[in-house]
């Protein structure tokens with residue numbers, strides 16, 4: 001199995017876990033545990049990709065000036081930034097600020113959409129490079 005496939009399997013599992021976690025949002029404790037786990041795993045996945053130097057170098061060779069890599073990186077970086085917003089808004093809801101539920105919900109839908117687009121755009125990268 002190439003490292004790209006290994007990364008993509010993890011990416012798919014993280015996404016599935018997140019979608020499941022959203023369906024559990026009425027069970028607050030369960031939702032928080034699942035979403036925190038998925039976000040931590042996602043950051044660990046990024047570290048794995050970053051630390052596999054050859055993967056980055058090869059991707060850069062092929063993608064450096066290409067729009068596809070930039071689009072993929074845009075969604076990947078935005079997803080992680082949105083995680084921070086999810087934690088902040090989620091904690092506010094937990095502290096009893098119910099006015100934040102709506103914001104958290106809309107941010108959550110956006111985060112999920114960005115994470116799905118990160119996964120989809122990763123296929124273009126992986127199909128071009130045997131990492």
Ligand code: HEM
Nearest residue numbers: 022025026028032035086087090091093094105108111112
């Ligand atoms: C990527 C991460 C996350 C996503 C996509 C997400 C998404 C959502 C969604 C869609 C809802 C449904 C709101 C509704 O039913 O109207 C929700 C509810 C909630 N989330 Fe999250 N969430 C995430 C992370 C977190 C985190 C980290 C926390 C806490 C620190 C948290 C705490 C809550 C709470 C307390 C609710 C309200 C549940 C209720 O209606 O009683 N979420 N979330």
